[in-house]
Amino acid sequence: MIDPVSIITDSWNYLIVICLMMGGLFIVISQNNLVKKLVGLAIFQTSVFLFYITVGKMAGGTAPILLDSADVAYSNPLPHVLILTAIVVGVATTALGLALVLRIHAAFGSIEDDEVLTIKAEAALPRVTRAASETDSEARS
Amino acid sequence: MSLAAIIANLPALVVVVPLLLAPVAALIPVSGAAWVIAVIGTGGALISAWLLQGAVTGGVSFSYHLGSWPPPWGIEFVVDAASALTVLIMAALSFVATLFARRALPAEINERDAGKAYSAWLLASGGLAGLVMTGDAFNLFVFLEISALSSIILIALGAGTDRRALVAAYNYLIIGAVGATFYVIGVGFIYAVTGTLNMADLAERIPQVQQDTVIIVGFGFMVAGILVKAAVFPVHIWLPAAYAFAPSAVSAMLAAIATKAALYILARILFTVFAGVPDVTALALEWVLVPLAIAGIFTGTILAIYENDIKKLLAFSSVAQIGYIALAFGIASSAGIAAGFIHIGNHAIIKGGMFLAVGGYFLALRSRVSLSAMTGLGRRMPITTTGFLICGLSLIGLPLTAGFISKLYLVRALIAEDMILVMILVLVSSALSVAYLWKIVEILWQRPEGDDVPLHGDETPALYLPLWILAIANLWLGVAPAPLVDAANRAAMHLVGGIS
Amino acid sequence: MRDNPVLRTCAKILFAPIIVFGLYVQFHGDYSPGGGFQAGVIIAAAFILHALIFGLEAGRRLVPQWLNLALLAAGVLLYGGVGVAGMSMGGLYLDYNVLLPDPSAGQHVGIILVEFGVGLTVTAVMLALFHAFAGFNPERFGDETSDEADHSRGGS
Numbered sequence: 001m002i003d004p005v006s007i008i009t010d011s012w013n014y015l016i017v018i019c020l021m022m023g024g025l026f027i028v029i030s031q032n033n034l035v036k037k038l039v040g041l042a043i044f045q046t047s048v049f050l051f052y053i054t055v056g057k058m059a060g061g062t063a064p065i066l067l068d069s070a071d072v073a074y075s076n077p078l079p080h081v082l083i084l085t086a087i088v089v090g091v092a093t094t095a096l097g098l099a100l101v102l103r104i105h106a107a108f109g110s111i112e113d114d115e116v117l118t119i120k121a122e123a124a125l126p127r128v129t130r131a132a133s134e135t136d137s138e139a140r141s
Numbered sequence: 142m143s144l145a146a147i148i149a150n151l152p153a154l155v156v157v158v159p160l161l162l163a164p165v166a167a168l169i170p171v172s173g174a175a176w177v178i179a180v181i182g183t184g185g186a187l188i189s190a191w192l193l194q195g196a197v198t199g200g201v202s203f204s205y206h207l208g209s210w211p212p213p214w215g216i217e218f219v220v221d222a223a224s225a226l227t228v229l230i231m232a233a234l235s236f237v238a239t240l241f242a243r244r245a246l247p248a249e250i251n252e253r254d255a256g257k258a259y260s261a262w263l264l265a266s267g268g269l270a271g272l273v274m275t276g277d278a279f280n281l282f283v284f285l286e287i288s289a290l291s292s293i294i295l296i297a298l299g300a301g302t303d304r305r306a307l308v309a310a311y312n313y314l315i316i317g318a319v320g321a322t323f324y325v326i327g328v329g330f331i332y333a334v335t336g337t338l339n340m341a342d343l344a345e346r347i348p349q350v351q352q353d354t355v356i357i358v359g360f361g362f363m364v365a366g367i368l369v370k371a372a373v374f375p376v377h378i379w380l381p382a383a384y385a386f387a388p389s390a391v392s393a394m395l396a397a398i399a400t401k402a403a404l405y406i407l408a409r410i411l412f413t414v415f416a417g418v419p420d421v422t423a424l425a426l427e428w429v430l431v432p433l434a435i436a437g438i439f440t441g442t443i444l445a446i447y448e449n450d451i452k453k454l455l456a457f458s459s460v461a462q463i464g465y466i467a468l469a470f471g472i473a474s475s476a477g478i479a480a481g482f483i484h485i486g487n488h489a490i491i492k493g494g495m496f497l498a499v500g501g502y503f504l505a506l507r508s509r510v511s512l513s514a515m516t517g518l519g520r521r522m523p524i525t526t527t528g529f530l531i532c533g534l535s536l537i538g539l540p541l542t543a544g545f546i547s548k549l550y551l552v553r554a555l556i557a558e559d560m561i562l563v564m565i566l567v568l569v570s571s572a573l574s575v576a577y578l579w580k581i582v583e584i585l586w587q588r589p590e591g592d593d594v595p596l597h598g599d600e601t602p603a604l605y606l607p608l609w610i611l612a613i614a615n616l617w618l619g620v621a622p623a624p625l626v627d628a629a630n631r632a633a634m635h636l637v638g639g640i641s
Numbered sequence: 642m643r644d645n646p647v648l649r650t651c652a653k654i655l656f657a658p659i660i661v662f663g664l665y666v667q668f669h670g671d672y673s674p675g676g677g678f679q680a681g682v683i684i685a686a687a688f689i690l691h692a693l694i695f696g697l698e699a700g701r702r703l704v705p706q707w708l709n710l711a712l713l714a715a716g717v718l719l720y721g722g723v724g725v726a727g728m729s730m731g732g733l734y735l736d737y738n739v740l741l742p743d744p745s746a747g748q749h750v751g752i753i754l755v756e757f758g759v760g761l762t763v764t765a766v767m768l769a770l771f772h773a774f775a776g777f778n779p780e781r782f783g784d785e786t787s788d789e790a791d792h793s794r795g796g797s
Contacts (some may be wrong), residue, residue, distance in 0.1 A: 021326075028315060036229055048325050055333045063672060079332075082279055086325060088678055089286045093318050095770050096290055100297060100311045106779035107304040116308055146728060153724075153734035161721040164714035209736040210725075 013054040020047035032113040034104065038097045045090045052079040052086075151189045151196075152218040152274060155228055158185035159267030161341025162259045172247045172255030176239075179259040182237040183266050186334050190232035190270070194628070200634065201426065203274060212276070219276035226482060227405045228273045231398045233265040234489050236395035238497070241607040245500050248387040250298050258298055264291035264576065265394070267412045269402045278338045278414070280326045281406065282321060285370065288402070292395055296387040302343065306386035311377040312511070320369025320376070320425035327362030330355050340414050346419030357421055364425060371403035373430075373467050374437030377460045381444075384456035387613055392452060396459050397493035401485045408470050412465045412636040423473070430471035435563065437464030438570045444579045448520035449512050451502075454577060457496050458536065460487045468563070469551050475633045476554035482554035482629035484547040487618065491535045491544055494611035498529035501604045505596045508553035512584050521596060524605050527583055528612040532580045535615040542619035546626065659687035667760045668753065677756040681763025688764075689771050691702050697776050709765050709772075716762030719728040720755045753769070 008015065020043055027040025056079030064077035101111055108116050147154065162182035169175045196203075204222030206212065239262070250258055268288030275281050293314050299306030332338055334355045335346040350356055372380040380400070384392045415422050442463030448454040466488065469481030505522060506514055519526040535542035548571060555564040618625055643649060661682035670676030694699025724735040732739035737751025 025319070028319060034311065037315055041315060044319065048322055051326065052329050055329060059213055078338075079411065084678065085279070085283060089283070089321075092290055093286070093314065096293060096313050097311065099773065100293075100307055100314065102774065102777050103297070103300065104307045104311065106777075107307055108301065146731065152733060153728065157721065157724065157734060161718065164717040166688045168710060208734055209733050209738055551775070586699050630658060 013050075015111065017047050017051045017054065020044075034101045034111045034113060034116075036114075038094055038101070041097070042090065042094055045086070045093075049083045051088060052083050054138070055079060150190070150205075150452045152220050153207070155186050155189040155193065155232065156218075156267050156274060158182055158189070158246075159263040159270070163263040166263055166409065167260035168259050169256040172252055172259075174241075174417045175256040175259040179239050179242070180236075182233065182263045182618040183239045185268060186270055187229075187232040187236045193569055194225045194229045195222055195387050196220070196315070197222050198628075198631075200631070202266040202322070213337045213342035216275065216277040216280045216568045217339065218271075218274040219340070221632075222628065223405070223408070223482070223612050224273050226628045226632050227401070227485065228270050230486050231266075231269050231402065234292065234493050235269075235394055237607045237610055238390055238397065238433070238619050239266075240610075241393060241497050241604065242390035242501065244601065244603045245504060246388060246392040248504050249302050251301065254298070254499050261291040262394075263295040263393075264288075265295060265399075269398055272402045273405055276340050278331070278340060278343065279325075280338075282325055282328065285321055285324070285403075285406075287341065288399065288518055289313075289321065289370070292399055295391040295395070296383050302388070305382065305456065306604050308479060309372040309379075309382035309386045313383045316369060316376065316379045320366045322366070323362050323369070324366030326604040327359045327364075327366060330359030330362065334359075340409065343414050346415050347415060353421075356418060357456070360410075360415055360418075360421055360425070364407065364429075365402055367407045367410060368433075370400070370469070372400050372460060372463055374433050374440055374460065374464065378442075379462070380460060381453050381456040384459065384496075385450060385453040389496065389503050390531055391502060392456075393493050393496035396455070396496050399490060399491040400463055401466075404466050404470065404481070404485060407467070408481065408636060411470065411473070412478070417525040419619065430467055431447075431563065433469035434464045434471055435566055437461065438567070438572075440443040442570050442573045442577070446573065446580070448577075450500055450579065451512060451515065452496070454512075454581075455492065455499065458494055458574065458577065459488075461574065462492065462536075465547070465551060465567070467620040468567070469554065472554050472560065473559050473619050474554060474558055475630075478551070478633035478636055479626070480547065480550035480554045482632050483550050483622075483625055486545045486625050486629070487615075490611045490614045490618070491532050492614065493607055494532035494615065495529060495536070497604075497608040497611065498525050498532065501525040501600065501608065504604060505600070507597050512581070515581075516587050517585070522600050523555055524600050525608065528605060529585075531612040531615055533581065535619065537574050537578050540619075541616070543615045543622070543625075546616060547618060550626070559630045620641070622635075648694050652690055653752030656687050656691055657678050659690070660684055662686065667756065671749070671752055674763070677759025678763050680756075681760040682767055684760070685764045688768050692771065692775070697772065701772065701776075704768055705727050706772075712761050713765035713769065716758045716760070716765065719758030723751055723754045723758070743776075762785065 008080050024042070024044030024047060028037050028044065029040075031040060051080045056076035058073060058075045061073045061075035064074045064080060099127050104116060119140055143271060159293045160180040162178050166175045166178040166182075169178065197220060200218070200222070204212065205218040205220065207216045207218065210216070242259075242262070246258060247255060265288050268284050271284040272281060272288055275284060293310045296306055296313060297310035299309075328338070331343065331347070334350045334352055336342055337343055337346060347356060369376045384396055387395065411422050411426070441457045441459070441464060445454045445457035445461065448457055462484070464480050466484050469477050469484060471477070472480075502515060502522065502525065503517060505518075508514060531542070535544035538544045538548040548567070551567060552564055555561075555567065663680045663686075666675040666683060667677065668675075668678030670680075688700065688704060691703060723737075727736035727739055728734050728738075731741040735751075735755075737748045738744040740751050741748040
């Protein structure tokens with residue numbers, strides 16, 4: 001029922017989408033480095049953009065920009081607009097993620113997921129609260 | 142703008158007023174002035190939501206066409222019984238949390254970040270309101286990401302007190318982005334076979350589609366993405382750390398409304414968009430949503446019993462309560478959906494109140510509120526503790542409180558659908574939740590062993606008044622639940638009655 | 642990099658054409674690929690090039706932090722303002738038909754204004770991101786927590 005050759009010749013665009021999607025998701029899950037996780041997330045989101053564009057392409061259709069001549073078949077412009085929105089959202093997400101990685105590096109000294117997790121709870125408090133509690137205990141004693 | 146123009150544009154104003162005041166707040170470096178802008182923004186949204194709720198009581202529902210483009214070509218905001226009730230709950234809770242933030246937020250963040258913090262606050266508030274009102278599947282994703290990104294900023298602001306807030310915010314970003322992208326994939330599949338993004342139009346076209354596999358796959362991706370945002374077990378893992386390490390006012394607002402919006406979207410997808418293919422949705426409800434909800438209820442309750450950090454304890458309790466709401470929607474009868482909406486409202490005021498009380502404790506103690514640090518606080522901060530207790534009793538479902546009404550309607554809906562085993566599990570978990578509440582109560586009234594931990598200042602009305610607004614709401618809705626119950630019933634009739 | 646004559650000269654020569662190209666892309670958004678987001682990134686690229694070659698302080702002098710924040714907010718407020726103007730002139734939110742007496746002229750004006758708002762905000766955001774990442778000083782966050790200490794010790 002499923003012909004492997006026809007899947008490759010007819011649906012190669014969807015195969016690329018699936019490979020990118022799974023590759024990106026795998027990188028997010030498996031990598032410990034926080035920046036690499038963001039890279040995986042970006043690949044995952046890019047695969048979704050490709051999915052939308054490839055779904056919108058009409059066989060024999062040209063780019064969805066109005067031409068003066070009549071009787072032209074255009075590809076669907078709506079996925080392009082949706083993807084523009086999604087790209088902007090992806091940029092904002094990546095930028096926010098990178099800003100958080102910078103702050104994590106400044107606060108913890110490492111951007112490896114396992115190293116950040118193993119830092120103990122007492123050490124997780126920043127200097128100010130320990131200083132305040134030290135002065136409190138000095139005042140009491 | 143004339144009064145008639147304002148009234149005609151109320152659906153847009155609920156979203157536009159907070160969203161447009163956000164850049165104004167970002168420009169103001171003084172925290173007091175920025176707070177005033179935040180109050181105007183959330184207050185304006187609350188007034189608009191209140192008027193909208195009044196407008197739909199007659200069973201009327203209307204749609205607002207953004208840009209005057211008629212649907213299905215344009216994006217519409219749908220105002221019906223369900224969305225008006227939910228947006229009113231959102232607006233009310235964000236307003237109360239904003240009142241609390243006046244003293245709470247400047248104590249935990251820097252003065253010069255205050256304007257940007259309130260800007261993110263308003264973006265979150267407006268984004269969540271838009272999420273609930275929109276009637277377009279892709280516009281939903283945009284609002285989902287607006288509210289998620291601003292929530293991440295708000296959570297990361299807790300880094301001034303505890304640097305683990307940064308890791309919590311990062312994890313929420315990754316998991317939330319994956320969830321939102323799953324939702325977009327689902328919408329892509331559905332759009333590919335139906336050609337429309339408008340929810341009402343989708344409801345008509347989906348049953349006509351021949352390719353069942355694409356519908357099932359699209360449905361699966363959409364629901365999976367929304368479950369991530371709603372923090373249903375097992376993708377709830379971002380929630381405990383995020384609520385525990387965020388600033389107190391932020392925890393209160395997010396715990397009260399952020400996941401509720403996603404649960405409302407879940408109900409919308411299940412009962413409006415995919416209303417025409419009940420065999421697909423029934424399978425998902427019976428075999429996925431109900432078991433996951435029950436697992437979430439028990440996971441949240443049991444982990445809360447063993448937790449020492451009070452904010453994390455309340456966060457695990459939130460996971461359990463989200464499980465109750467998801468279970469109520471999973472029952473899929475009109476009574477079940479009404480019970481779900483009732484609990485959306487009640488849990489918002491319960492958890493919002495409890496986090497506001499913990500915020501009051503934190504600001505008095507100026508250190509992480511672990512259960513050992515709270516020893517004896519009940520005696521020294523009686524007003525805050527009494528408010529906390531009222532919300533806690535409502536959480537376990539004592540009669541005369543709002544929580545009892547939710548549990549009552551949930552159990553009734555379960556009995557009506559002959560799900561007796563599930564009902565027994567719900568009652569068992571309610572009994573278990575008494576365990577963690579009792580743990581907290583015992584510690585609050587215990588005499589401490591060493592000297593008293595020094596308190597930074599007495600209880601101020603600015604901190605306990607918002608808490609008491611919610612505590613009184615708990616008692617009122619427990620004694621006179623008719624407004625909420627009627628609104629929830631109308632919402633359920635609207636959703637299960639089919640296409641708007 | 643500012644000592645290298647080739648880079649310096651090229652940066653100086655390219656700065657203005659990049660901005661002109663960015664404005665071209667901005668205002669041709671309704672007829673050809675373009676619009677606010679693309680143009681915003683292109684114009685920001687010009688400023689970022691300047692900051693890369695001549696140093697972060699020179700870049701900051703060109704666009705100070707307050708101006709950056711003001712442009713950011715101004716773009717969003719312009720977009721929202723067009724929507725609110727639509728509401729006040731009798732239409733719905735973001736209704737361009739009522740902005741001018743002729744609906745199609747109103748559509749043109751509406752789209753150009755909102756895209757310009759988007760372009761302003763995107764330029765400011767890209768520039769702010771560049772300066773935040775390139776000028777990130779981890780020590781600064783240590784000073785912030787000691788502000789907290791003065792706050793809590795002095796304020797209690």
